Amino acid sequence: MSPPDRPFRHPTNNGPTSYTRALVEASGPVPYEQVDWTEFHAALGARAELSLARLRHPHLAARSTRRLVVALANDGSPTLTWWQYAARWSRLVVSASIAAGIALIMVVRSSPKEIGETVVASATVVPYQVEGTRAVFESAALGRGSNWTMDSALLPSIAELLIPLGKRDGSR
Amino acid sequence: MVGGFGGAAPVPNEPHGDERELVTRVQHGDREAFDELARRHARRAFAIAYRILRHTQDAEDLVQDAFIAALDGIGTFDPTRPFAPWFFKIVVNRALNAVSARSTRERHVTVTPLWSSEAAAVEFDPAERSEIRQRFQEALSALPQQQRVIVEMSDIDGRSSTEIGEMLDLPRGTVRWHLHQARKTLRVALAGLLEGMS
Numbered sequence: 001m002s003p004p005d006r007p008f009r010h011p012t013n014n015g016p017t018s019y020t021r022a023l024v025e026a027s028g029p030v031p032y033e034q035v036d037w038t039e040f041h042a043a044l045g046a047r048a049e050l051s052l053a054r055l056r057h058p059h060l061a062a063r064s065t066r067r068l069v070v071a072l073a074n075d076g077s078p079t080l081t082w083w084q085y086a087a088r089w090s091r092l093v094v095s096a097s098i099a100a101g102i103a104l105i106m107v108v109r110s111s112p113k114e115i116g117e118t119v120v121a122s123a124t125v126v127p128y129q130v131e132g133t134r135a136v137f138e139s140a141a142l143g144r145g146s147n148w149t150m151d152s153a154l155l156p157s158i159a160e161l162l163i164p165l166g167k168r169d170g171s172r
Numbered sequence: 173m174v175g176g177f178g179g180a181a182p183v184p185n186e187p188h189g190d191e192r193e194l195v196t197r198v199q200h201g202d203r204e205a206f207d208e209l210a211r212r213h214a215r216r217a218f219a220i221a222y223r224i225l226r227h228t229q230d231a232e233d234l235v236q237d238a239f240i241a242a243l244d245g246i247g248t249f250d251p252t253r254p255f256a257p258w259f260f261k262i263v264v265n266r267a268l269n270a271v272s273a274r275s276t277r278e279r280h281v282t283v284t285p286l287w288s289s290e291a292a293a294v295e296f297d298p299a300e301r302s303e304i305r306q307r308f309q310e311a312l313s314a315l316p317q318q319q320r321v322i323v324e325m326s327d328i329d330g331r332s333s334t335e336i337g338e339m340l341d342l343p344r345g346t347v348r349w350h351l352h353q354a355r356k357t358l359r360v361a362l363a364g365l366l367e368g369m370s
Contacts, residue, residue, distance in 0.1 A: 019355075022362060023327050026308030030219040034228045037214070044210055044236050045203070051243040056201030058247075 195251040198243070210239055213256055217263045220339070223324045224267035224317075234270060238263045257338035264321070264339045271317065311361035315354055322347055323354035 191212075197205035214235060221231035221238075242249075242259050249258060312320055318340070325331045325339075333347040340347070 019359065019362060020327055022305075022308050023312075023323070023358065025305055026312055027223070027324055027328055030222050031228050032215060032218070035218065035232055040214065040232060040236070041207065041210060044214075044239055045207060047236060047240055048203075048206055048243055051240060052198075052201045052203055052206060054201070055199060055243070055247065 191255055192251045195246070195249065195255050199246055199249070199251065206243065209255065213259055214239075216256070217260060219329055220260055220263050220325070221267050223329070224264065224271060224321055230270065231267075234266055235263060238266050241266070257335065260339040261341060265341075268317070268321075308358065308361065311358050315357060319350045319354040319357075322350045323358070326351055327355075 191209075194205045194209050198209060217235045217238060218231055221234045222228065225231045225234065238259065242262055249255070315323070322336055322340070325336050326333065331339075333344050333351060336342075337344045337347045342350075
């Protein structure tokens, strides 16, 4: 082994050279005896508990850290009582209710036009067969027409009664 | 004394047979495995930290911090590789950072009694000891931080340049060059005394 690779020793003597002795004396021995090793290991074990627990439960430790961060972030805000939460939410609810009410009024106001249009539209799709009965009913209600009777308005005519019967027979 | 000359035993380049299993168990949060791993490496880590920091309590605290840092990062560690160089690299980096942070303010250095070592207390009379100590302390203080750490790890703790290179994150050749430079400086500082004693 080359000289710098190993401690400097006299080649013919196993004991330390003057240089080595002098170096040791100048540096001083390592004071192992000044350390209470039992206490050292006990303290180290106590300090290592948290790190060991993290190693045992890595996922839990990560979640706990996240929770801790959230808790620390919320730590500065004052604690709210239930009625303060209720007041905060009621402001939102009341505002939303007022807005909804205004919107409903607007819809109701605009609705008559739409209803009229709906009536007109529905009149156009009334089946042709009902037209006669309707004309009779309207003439009775509005007092129009000369040969009006209540029976003609309410009761179907004989022709209207017979035609479906005939259709039923035909279908057979 | 564990090994070397006033230092620790050399760091093995290959992991112990069961060290891989220990590391794997630690990666799953096994407390007993961590205790065993700490028991194996604490003293050597303390020696390294002390060599750099020159303060017992600071070195002890730093080793504990390094163990916790290693534990926090052990999830990314490959258990097929030896644990010691990786861990000692953490120790060395932290110690060097602590020294550079400490250098900006005044610090009180606990100087260990230099004559308490039995190995060191032979052959020299008090006058010689005093002179050697004085010269070596001056020479060591004059060395760059990295060279001082390298020469102490090598010539006192008995570590190879490969081990030191792994700990300091330096190529082996660079470690050898620093070691050569440090030895040359120290030999020059001691030249007169060494000639008189040999």
